[in-house]
Amino acid sequence: MAISESNPAANPAAKPATSGDKPMSPRNASKANLLGLTSATGLVIGSIVGTGVFTMPAVLAGAGTMSILVLAVIACGALLLAVLFGQLSKRVPNSDGGLYAYARHEFGDFAGYLVGWCYWIQTWAGNAAIVASWVFYVDSLLGLKNPSGMTNWGIALVGLWVPAAINLAGVRQMSWFQNVTVVLKFVPLLFVGVVGWFFVKAANFGAFNASGGSLHTAIGIAAGVALFSFIGVEAAAMTAKRVEDPVKNVGRASLIGTALSAVLYVLVTAAVMGLVAHPALVKTGAPFVDAFQTMFPGQAWAPKFIAAVAVVSGIGALNGWTLIVTETSRAIAQDDLFPKPFAWVNRNGTAWFGIVVGTILPSLLMLWRYTSSSGLTIFTYLVDLTVVTVAIPYFMSAIAQLSFLVSRRRRVNGWALARDLAVAGTSVLFSMWVTFASGYQVVYQALVVILAGLVLYAFLKARRERLGEVAEPVDNPEPADKPVPVRADAS
Template sequence: MGDSFGDRPRGRTAAENAAAEEAVIRDRAAEEIAEEHGKLGLPAAISLIVGNIVGTGVFLLPASLAAYGTVSLLAMALVSVGAIALAVVFGRLGARLPAGGGPYAYAKDAFGEFSGFWNAWSFWLTAWIGNAAIAVVWVNYVNYFLRWESPAAQIALALVALWIPALINLSGVRNIGAFAVVTTVLKFIPLLFVAVVGLFFMRGANFGPFVATGGSWIAALSTAGALALFIYSGVESVTIVAERVRDPARNIGRASVYGVLICAAMYMLSTVAIFGTVPHEALANSTAPFADAINGMFGGSVGGGIMAACAIVSGIGAINGWTMLVAEMPMAAARDGLFPSVFAARSRRGVPWFGIVAGTALTSLVVFYNYLGSEGGFDRILLIATFTTVIPYFFSACAQLFWLVTGARRVEGVRLGRDLTVTAVAILFAFWMTYGAGTQAIFVGFLMLLVGIPVYIWTKAKRGEYGPADEVPGRSTMEEEK
């Protein structure tokens, strides 16, 4: 028998026994410290959310919104309110159920196994499809310096953007968190510079008309809002890796809200600053609005290189965070027997290696499709990923509503009214995101969701769950023979 508190070897003195017990305590403490150091603290958790939300789309967003006029600033404000409401909902759910998988765990807890599986499947699709969209935009910014125009060269660059973050993820959680913090800081320096300094260079004449489309302001508001909706994907990031967050019941909610507030402030300030520093006509036709803003403030052409470098850092940081999520979500479902068991396999460093490799391989195939397939592949990829993102958002908000209305621990008074209001805003936000994805993306995305049903049936069969014995012919007889 080894040394333990309850079974001390004979022949030892009291001093030796005390020393042995102290050694065991030190070993256990060291293990706990090592485990905690392998987890994400609050700064790393916030950086994960910010890094996943702020990808590469923000660098083109002001130009896209300018085409609809300054009404798009109102649209962005409304969308930001919806994203904050969703972050609050995720914070509440994460504090109540700090389990890995986030939206998967919430839907499973509220509505049962199949709903949980469908959320896991939908988010898994989102993660590896969406990473391809980020990689494609990343290649465009790299080519600001390299000018590699052939499809083969662009595919090679995209694969570099995908597999470097995959290797970082395979190296362990601590490296993932450190990389997220570094890339988040680097990407925010120039963005915040434009957002703050640009406010002092604004001119009222640059803002242009309230509605630039010639139609009704409500139609322009809705369309601009649909564009702005896409930039908040990733608000749920930290809930998916809840088991890798230090003190999850406390930090998930704080990281979710703080991360979205940081992004909302940066989005609003930078967009207003660019609207006010770049003339409306030039902005609506710009391919690099942040660079144009810097050049307009200080003259010259250095802004293009600075913002291209910033977008490169931002993109690789976003792919790093989404690569982590593409493995964490199916791992949580696999441990419950709702995904193939291989997704639960961990390396010596404690990371779900199969999910990382499989997800990156699938993303690589989507990249090949984008560069070798039909024209317009990028837009289709982006919109499909947007739709599959909405499913977990909607189910999570409904899970919070379900818990508020029927939960065992009732919430009463002012807090109940506040939580119901925030949850209702989050549900409407999810509906709006669905509308913004468009009918074609909804159709294709729904077909991809249906593909998951046979996978669910197969995993249930692997668990030996075929339904009630009296509904399966011959099963009772076979069990008796066994």
């Protein structure tokens, strides 16, 4: 019988299916380089609230006012995921790599790699989506009218490489920058979400379904950008190695950061829809500029101010996501399930190769998109690709917890078991619904990206077999060559 590569008991030469060789804890890193609860919460908020929120009202308006309800449903789903990741971080002995570690712990190397690959793709593709929205506000701040694609690409490069430089300097610098940008963007957004309601006009809201198609079509439009805006709920889980006391703080940071972001999103999106007339809202890439002009008519500083806030917000989000891109590939590479250079670190303990590659890829993606598309088309395309590739890691994390809960290993019973089953089961259905709502074309494109990653896995697994890290499958023996019969001499 062939020995399973994910069964270390049967194969002593194979590594256990846990993430990393040492348990992740503050013992393995300098305490000064760890994120406390406040910084971890700031990372979650900063990763969720990027420039997507500044473009989201325009995209949601294209679906109609029903998109506000969809946004609220997605917010509830995101909160359930936050609870789920907290539970998994407490249960999995070594959660370095977050969603990747959960799947690998429960289902073995292949599942871990699949989740890690999908999540890594969505992180740098998501950075491209963030910077695509960020460029709109830089154009507005600088007063650029109809800039060329190459001009916008040059601006996008600044937005991608400045956070990369900050991350290369170390986690402490990244954490300080993240906390500052969270405050600088959260307060003005909350101002719009509260004070803006005094300037709302009911006539500005569009139809309940403004998509021009079925209600299902409208839900699909709204669900994609709404989920994209909540991607980042797992930020603390993905960077667990950098979080102080992750068993406690990962779950707390995920839940607090997601809850605050959810309240802000619903308040702000609905307010902007009531501040800007629907026909104008669906055509703009910078809806908050129009909203501030409504609140402060004739004030030249107002649109410049909100544009500056959006620029700061985008840099903060890109700063956090650059860390997540790096930590994702580093964790996988340390387990020899990704090319080894991604685990190389500098004297600051930063996986510098992962930062560089994770910034080059969205830079090239933006070059391609700016030479083939323009406006909200770029943002919407990148959002859709990101949503599908992140739904798979969410789904795998949910079924990892579900598998534990229905096994003999579970340590919860009664009401607690019913609660945890509800969280895991709803998270499974939520992830499946998001994939379904994304549409056939996007799922098809994401499938091609996933299949490409499986080709890489074939080579990585063969290498691990040669190194004796996993057992080689036992194939049927080759049939021995039959001896050539010798004919007897007729004489």
